[in-house]
Amino acid sequence: MERINISALVFCEDPGLRSDVIEQLKPLVRSAIPVASQSEAIAKASNQDFELVIYRTAQAGLKDPKGFFEWSLMRRNGKGAAWIVLGKDIENPEALLEKAEVKFLEDYKNKEALSQLIGTLFYRSPADGKSAPPLDVNFINPIVKAVVEVTASMGQVELSRGTPFLKKPTDAATAQGDISGIIAMNSNRFIGSLALCFEEQVILEIYKNMLGTAAPSLNDEVKDAVAELTNIIFGNAKRDLNILGHTIAPAIPSVVTGKNHEIRHSVKGFCICIPFESKKGKIVVEYVIATNN
Amino acid sequence: MFESKSRILVIDDFKTMRKIITNVLKSLNLENVVESEDAADALPIIESAKQSSQPFDLIISDWNMPKMKGIELLKKVRENPALANTPFLLVTAEAEQGNIVEAVKLGVSGYIVKPFSPAVLSEKLEAIYKKHKAA
Numbered sequence: 001m002e003r004i005n006i007s008a009l010v011f012c013e014d015p016g017l018r019s020d021v022i023e024q025l026k027p028l029v030r031s032a033i034p035v036a037s038q039s040e041a042i043a044k045a046s047n048q049d050f051e052l053v054i055y056r057t058a059q060a061g062l063k064d065p066k067g068f069f070e071w072s073l074m075r076r077n078g079k080g081a082a083w084i085v086l087g088k089d090i091e092n093p094e095a096l097l098e099k100a101e102v103k104f105l106e107d108y109k110n111k112e113a114l115s116q117l118i119g120t121l122f123y124r125s126p127a128d129g130k131s132a133p134p135l136d137v138n139f140i141n142p143i144v145k146a147v148v149e150v151t152a153s154m155g156q157v158e159l160s161r162g163t164p165f166l167k168k169p170t171d172a173a174t175a176q177g178d179i180s181g182i183i184a185m186n187s188n189r190f191i192g193s194l195a196l197c198f199e200e201q202v203i204l205e206i207y208k209n210m211l212g213t214a215a216p217s218l219n220d221e222v223k224d225a226v227a228e229l230t231n232i233i234f235g236n237a238k239r240d241l242n243i244l245g246h247t248i249a250p251a252i253p254s255v256v257t258g259k260n261h262e263i264r265h266s267v268k269g270f271c272i273c274i275p276f277e278s279k280k281g282k283i284v285v286e287y288v289i290a291t292n293n
Numbered sequence: 294m295f296e297s298k299s300r301i302l303v304i305d306d307f308k309t310m311r312k313i314i315t316n317v318l319k320s321l322n323l324e325n326v327v328e329s330e331d332a333a334d335a336l337p338i339i340e341s342a343k344q345s346s347q348p349f350d351l352i353i354s355d356w357n358m359p360k361m362k363g364i365e366l367l368k369k370v371r372e373n374p375a376l377a378n379t380p381f382l383l384v385t386a387e388a389e390q391g392n393i394v395e396a397v398k399l400g401v402s403g404y405i406v407k408p409f410s411p412a413v414l415s416e417k418l419e420a421i422y423k424k425h426k427a428a
Contacts, residue, residue, distance in 0.1 A: 153408040211312055221308065228307035231357070232407045235386025250357050250387065252306075 006051035056086035142240035155206030162275035176284040181230025183253040192289030193266040199281035299350040317411045332366035356385035
């Protein structure tokens with residue numbers, strides 16, 4: 001995985017946690033500056049630009065970081081820095097949310113969650129380092145709409161969408177379900193692929209509702225249904241994306257199955273995942289695209 | 294509506310969609326159905342049926358298939374004077390404006406966008422039947 005070209009200021013009094021966060025950041029970002037106090041931050045970082053502040057404090061007097069926050073917003077010639085607040089014991093969080101991109105990470109000891117959040121905030125296409133179409137809501141929304149509508153109309157399964165996240169690089173080839181449909185997603189601007197990963201119980205429910213007969217397991221008939229669902233969802237998303245100016249070409253899906261089966265995306269890069277929950281289980285849509293130039 | 298003895302050819306590379314369409318046809322009392330996995334395989338079936346005086350009364354074809362696309366099959370059917378008047382319904386997951394215009398220009402009898410409900414398919418069949426009966 002390529003590092004994201006940003007510098008992060010890590011504000012944390014606890015030396016153990018500070019050290020842990022710095023270690024997590026090393027493979028992810030260009031540089032990370034550890035500081036234990038506001039005065040140290042100002043001394044170390046006043047002459048440096050940083051795009052991200054990771055903030056954690058347990059001291060009562062520092063729980064409201066408004067002054068420090070205002071100072072961080074003056075960085076980068078006034079462009080300011082994004083914030084990730086570790087924990088939830090910040091007073092007056094609304095004041096932070098009004099002025100900059102602030103994310104609160106309650107489960108901050110979860111290394112995966114922190115790396116995903118950083119990726120979500122700072123994703124850049126690995127191919128050109130400039131654009132970020134995959135995390136643009138205009139790109140995600142047609143895919144989400146197609147998944148929800150097709151699953152409801154054909155499978156009679158209602159889905160609720162979770163928060164999109166980036167797949168941890170070490171898990172990049174492992175699916176998040178029991179059966180997956182994969183389809184190429186190529187246009188004159190990018191190349192890539194999209195996968196729909198179903199947990200067994202939810203796809204069996206969809207299959208039963210689509211065809212009026214139950215399948216006992218993930219057999220060839222269910223695989224065929226997954227391929228057709230992938231085809232229809234892709235076709236519906238493609239139609240709406242192409243209306244927005246993309247030129248995504250038609251493609252034929254394939255299916256892989258089995259516990260911990262691997263999804264081989266057609267290009268390397270960040271894998272954007274969109275989770276959906278239903279009463280019968282989870283569906284995750286994931287895609288990887290790289291700029292085609 | 295098509296009579297119960299009407300011969301109908303359903304073409305889709307996915308068994309699931311063939312089964313969904315066949316189930317709807319059965320519910321409409323249309324059980325004389327032949328299935329094919331690709332337009333390339335379907336063309337000789339259509340020609341042979343015509344030659345043996347058992348022509349298909351309706352062709353329902355998917356658009357995007359690996360060997361031959363449904364739109365190409367439509368073109369070949371319309372170019373053959375013996376088959377040109379066969380009712381032809383295209384089923385597509387894409388429904389982009391350009392595709393629809395192309396299909397209409399080639400003389401498609403109707404098109405339906407996946408996902409669709411049994412009621413929508415039934416309405417399309419009724420409309421196609423009336424259109425061809427009037428022609």
